[in-house]
Amino acid sequence: MPSSPREFSLNPAAYGLPTRDDLVKLRIWDMHYHGFLSGGIPAHEENLFYVERMGIERMLSLDIGGSPEDPLGTTISPEKKREMREYLQKHADRVSGLIPVDPGQPVESCRKMEEWIAHGPCIGIKYYGGNPMGVPCSDPNNDVIIRLAAEMKALIYIHTWLQVGGNPRRPGGKNQPGEATPLDVAQLAARFPNVNFVCGHSGGNWELGVRYVRPMKNVYIEFSGSDPHSGQIDFTVAEVGAERLIWGGHGPHRSYSTELAKVLDADLTHEQRLAIFGGNLRRLAEPIFREKGYKL
Amino acid sequence: MLPDRNDGQAIDRRRFVQTLLLPAVLPVAAALTSATAAAEQSAAGPDIIDCNVHLFDWPFRKLKYARTEALAAKLRQHRITKAWAGNFEAVLHRQFDAANRRLAEECRSKGEGMFVPIGSVNPGGPDWEEDLRRCHEEYRMPGVRLYPAYHGYRLDHADFAKLLAETAKRGLLVQIVLRMEDERCHHPALVVGAVDVGPLVELLKQLPQARVQLINSAGPLLGKNVAALVQETQITFDIAAVEGNGGVGRLIEGQLYNYAGAIPVERLVFGSHAPFFPCESALMKLFESPLDLAQLEKLMHANARRLMG
Numbered sequence: 001m002p003s004s005p006r007e008f009s010l011n012p013a014a015y016g017l018p019t020r021d022d023l024v025k026l027r028i029w030d031m032h033y034h035g036f037l038s039g040g041i042p043a044h045e046e047n048l049f050y051v052e053r054m055g056i057e058r059m060l061s062l063d064i065g066g067s068p069e070d071p072l073g074t075t076i077s078p079e080k081k082r083e084m085r086e087y088l089q090k091h092a093d094r095v096s097g098l099i100p101v102d103p104g105q106p107v108e109s110c111r112k113m114e115e116w117i118a119h120g121p122c123i124g125i126k127y128y129g130g131n132p133m134g135v136p137c138s139d140p141n142n143d144v145i146i147r148l149a150a151e152m153k154a155l156i157y158i159h160t161w162l163q164v165g166g167n168p169r170r171p172g173g174k175n176q177p178g179e180a181t182p183l184d185v186a187q188l189a190a191r192f193p194n195v196n197f198v199c200g201h202s203g204g205n206w207e208l209g210v211r212y213v214r215p216m217k218n219v220y221i222e223f224s225g226s227d228p229h230s231g232q233i234d235f236t237v238a239e240v241g242a243e244r245l246i247w248g249g250h251g252p253h254r255s256y257s258t259e260l261a262k263v264l265d266a267d268l269t270h271e272q273r274l275a276i277f278g279g280n281l282r283r284l285a286e287p288i289f290r291e292k293g294y295k296l
Numbered sequence: 297m298l299p300d301r302n303d304g305q306a307i308d309r310r311r312f313v314q315t316l317l318l319p320a321v322l323p324v325a326a327a328l329t330s331a332t333a334a335a336e337q338s339a340a341g342p343d344i345i346d347c348n349v350h351l352f353d354w355p356f357r358k359l360k361y362a363r364t365e366a367l368a369a370k371l372r373q374h375r376i377t378k379a380w381a382g383n384f385e386a387v388l389h390r391q392f393d394a395a396n397r398r399l400a401e402e403c404r405s406k407g408e409g410m411f412v413p414i415g416s417v418n419p420g421g422p423d424w425e426e427d428l429r430r431c432h433e434e435y436r437m438p439g440v441r442l443y444p445a446y447h448g449y450r451l452d453h454a455d456f457a458k459l460l461a462e463t464a465k466r467g468l469l470v471q472i473v474l475r476m477e478d479e480r481c482h483h484p485a486l487v488v489g490a491v492d493v494g495p496l497v498e499l500l501k502q503l504p505q506a507r508v509q510l511i512n513s514a515g516p517l518l519g520k521n522v523a524a525l526v527q528e529t530q531i532t533f534d535i536a537a538v539e540g541n542g543g544v545g546r547l548i549e550g551q552l553y554n555y556a557g558a559i560p561v562e563r564l565v566f567g568s569h570a571p572f573f574p575c576e577s578a579l580m581k582l583f584e585s586p587l588d589l590a591q592l593e594k595l596m597h598a599n600a601r602r603l604m605g
Contacts, residue, residue, distance in 0.1 A: 001545075002586040009589045014340035015579055016374040038553075050541035054584060161480065169484040205481050207357070227478050227537075228577045230570070231360040252541040253553070257580030265360070265574030 005053035018264070023055030029278035031157065031198065032224045032248025033059035033095075037067065040080070041087055044095075047252045054256040056249065057278065059095050062126040062157060064088070065116055066100035071128055072108050073100075088121040093295050096285075098124040098157055103142035104133025104178065110148050117152050123288045124155030127180060134177030138184035146188065150195045153287040157198045157222070158185050162205040171205050182212035189216040196284055198246060201225045206232050210239050217244075220284065224248030228258045233266035233276070242272035246281050342593055343377040345600035346575070347471070348511050348534045348567030350384045351402055351411065356483050361571035368407040371570065374579055378600075379411050379570075380471075382441040386416030387476060392427045400435035412604075414441045414471060419459040420449030428459065432466050438604055439469030441511070445488045446476070452495040460499060464506040469604060472496075473511045474518075475537065476572070493521050500529035507603060512537045512569060515554035522557035532603055533559055534567025535595070536578050544595070545585025561591045565599045 002009060006020060013019050018026075035044035035051075044061075051059065065073040065081055073081070088097045099116045101109035109125075116122040125145070127137045135142065137158050149156050160180045166173020172181045182203040189197050195218060202223040203209020213219040221236060221244055236245060249259050263276055282289075282296050289296050349371070351364050361367040371379055383399040386392060396415035403411040415431035417424045417440050431437040440463065449456060451472075463470050474491050482488060493510065500506055508529070510518075514537035518525065525531050538544055540552050550558025568578040582592060 001588045001591070005586070007586065008583060009587060009592055010341040010583075012580075012583045014375070015344075015582075017576065017579055017583065047541055049586075050584065053542075053586070163480045164482050164484055169487070171484065173484075174480070204478075226481070228573050229357075230572065230574045231357070234360065253539065254541075255539050255543045255577075255581055255584060256541060257543075257584045258539060258577050260580055261574040261577035264576040264580075 005049050018260075020053065020055045023260075024057070026055070026274060027278045027282075028054075028056050028247065029281045030056050030059045030249040030251070031222050031246045031281055032200065032250045033061045034063060034250065035059065035252055036061050036084070037063040041083065043252075050251065050256060054260070056256070057094075059249070060098055060124070060155075060157075060281075061095055062098050062100070064097035064099050064122055065112065068100075068128045068130070069132075071100040071102040071131055072105060072112055085116075085120055092121065092292075096124075096294065097122040098126040098155060100128055101125045101145055102131050102133070102135075103127065103137050103139055103145065104131050104135035106141055106144045109145050113145070113148055113152065113154070117154050121292070122154075123285060123292065123294070124157060125149055127158040129159040129161060129179045130176030131178040136178055136184045137180045138187040142188075143191065146192055146195060150192065153291060155198065155285055155288065156195065157200055158188075159200040160185055160203045160209065161201055162203045162208055164205070171208055182209040185219055186213050186216050189213070189219045193218060196220060198222050198284075200248075202232075202236065206236065210236050214239050220244050220246050220280065222246045222248045223262060224250035224259050225254060228261045228265070230265050233262050233268070237266065237268065237272065242268065242275050243280055245276045246284070247277045341375075342596050343375050344566055344579075344596045346371065346376045346379040346568050346570070346578075347509065347565045347600055347603075348536050349379045349411075349570045350382045350572065351399060352384045354384050354572060355388050359571045364402055364406040364411070367571050368410050371410065371568075371575060374575055376568070376575065377410060379407075380414050380439070380600075380604075381411040382414045382416060382471070382473075386441070387443055387446050390421075392416055392418060392421075392424075393430055396427065396431055396435055396437070400437065413437050414439050414469075416441050416443065417459065418442075418447045418449075419455040420444075420447055420453055424455065424459065425462065428462060428466075428468075432468060437468075439463075439471060439507075441471040441473060443473045443476070445474070445491050450492060450495070451499070457499055460503055460506050460508070464503055467507075467605065469507045469509065471509045471511050475512045475514065490517060493518060493525065496531065497521065497524045497528050500531060504530065507605070508532075509534065509565065509603065511567060514539065515552065515556070518555065520556050522555055522559065526557065526559055526563060530563075532563045532565055532599065534565050534569075535581055536567045536569035536573060538581060542585045544581050545587055548585075548591070561587075561594050562599060564595055565603060566595050566597075 162171035163174035185199045385395040403413040417427040509532045546552040568575040
């Protein structure tokens with residue numbers, strides 16, 4: 001069994017697939033990385049084998065200083081927080097951090113943003129798929145978080161899904177309390193037309209999710225974390241253009257293969273692939289990366 | 297720390313010839329013997345058998361590779377040279393024989409021998425024995441594909457046990473589809489429950505000659521049954537729904553987070569779930585995990601050949 005991440009028993013090109021070199025040349029930036037979520041830094045470092053093997057250039061971790069159960073990280077020890085800050089500073093060429101916020105606790109969320117973004121290594125905020133108080137990101141009380149994020153030039157990533165269920169059964173009817181739909185993102189984007197948002201998972205139910213946010217030019221669509229459906233990216237590009245798509249890997253829970261395949265399946269130009277795999281995200285992240293002196 | 301990520305990578309002989317030498321030596325290349333070409337092919341790795349594709353139309357979306365010729369061309373582009381094909385119509389239609397007949401004819405007339413027709417029967421419905429007989433005797437199908445979640449029966453249904461016995465007697469493969477689509481994304485009009493695979497263990501212990509494969513068998517769908525299915529039956533699994541970084545390799549090692557146990561490589565078969573999934577998804581999984589050549593051979597074709605007999 002190959003022990004090096006760069007060693008392959010067969011050549012992927014012989015199967016009509018990109019080689020590792022091909023993937024490296026695409027300059028893939030992963031907007032959706034969960035490598036620290038279960039197991040912290042050691043688990044992430046173990047997962048780097050696959051990151052390296054699949055030629056991923058940079059990961060944006062969405063779980064810095066928080067978790068779905070405790071978005072603001074109130075149960076994380078100061079020692080662990082310090083350890084994570086130091087890790088992100090040391091590996092700023094490879095990993096970037098987004099911090100979970102809680103729209104049910106806007107004041108505390110803003111305090112966390114000051115600590116981790118204004119006075120720390122992180123570059124954005126993340127809304128989980130639900131939160132303890134069940135408050136959606138479109139709640140007006142959450143606007144203070146968006147205003148502060150805009151001031152900080154921080155990336156804003158919002159998990160969205162349209163889970164089918166409820167009575168009557170409908171898309172979004174089974175969402176968790178506070179779990180945003182693409183409609184929530186569209187409403188937020190309308191209130192903040194000069195702020196960019198990343199609509200995570202394309203709403204899960206992508207045929208609907210894309211249409212909810214299509215008119216909002218300040219909404220980018222990230223499409224990881226769902227099964228790979230042939231035709232998904234062709235559809236999305238036709239609706240909103242390749243310049244609004246952002247790739248996410250959703251590792252280590254999802255396979256990189258699953259997420260890469262969504263793009264490889266689509267009929268795109270090389271330039272469009274470059275944009276989706278990293279170019280669009282670099283453009284979006286450029287202001288805060290420049291401010292922090294991170295490599296683009 | 298990992299070395300610089302832009303270090304060069306060795307180019308294998310096949311690719312080197314294709315990219316650099318071929319235009320200049322075209323006349324010479326034309327004169328190469330077929331033996332040389334075969335040797336190169338062998339050096340580049342084996343062709344692939346895909347145990348999990350469907351033909352015709354998915355009821356809820358027009359798929360990109362819904363046309364049989366388009367799917368065949370796409371699979372061939374990735375060196376998938378045989379594909380065991382079910383019929384999307386069998387998921388919701390009730391005239392199984394019509395769907396099976398159409399599938400057999402499609403596989404016979406299109407794809408230049410790529411597609412192996414896998415019919416469908418509903419052991420929870422009427423006269424399934426006759427549907428099964430026609431699949432085997434009239435349409436010469438080597439197996440049947442079941443959709444218990446869509447057809448509304450559980451695997452402890454008495455007629456399911458009868459079907460297993462009958463297929464074993466006939467030497468037919470049985471593919472049980474655990475999921476077609478993530479339940480969170482279903483059309484709201486569709487209420488499809490999960491398939492409990494638990495009853496399979498006892499059934500197959502009583503029927504060791506039965507050849508059964510679970511399709512789209514994501515870890516959470518197998519629940520706590522992985523060890524029993526592996527140790528007490530000869531059941532096989534396809535890789536279309538295996539998720540996680542390095543998922544296939546980790547599954548073989550018993551280290552995959554959402555599977556309650558290991559599945560040996562001998563029990564895994566390449567399946568893409570195309571054209572619903574892009575075939576690139578399952579293909580890339582072969583390379584995402586650091587598998588050795590012997591493991592790849594088993595996944596790509598050897599296990600499928602053994603299973604089909």
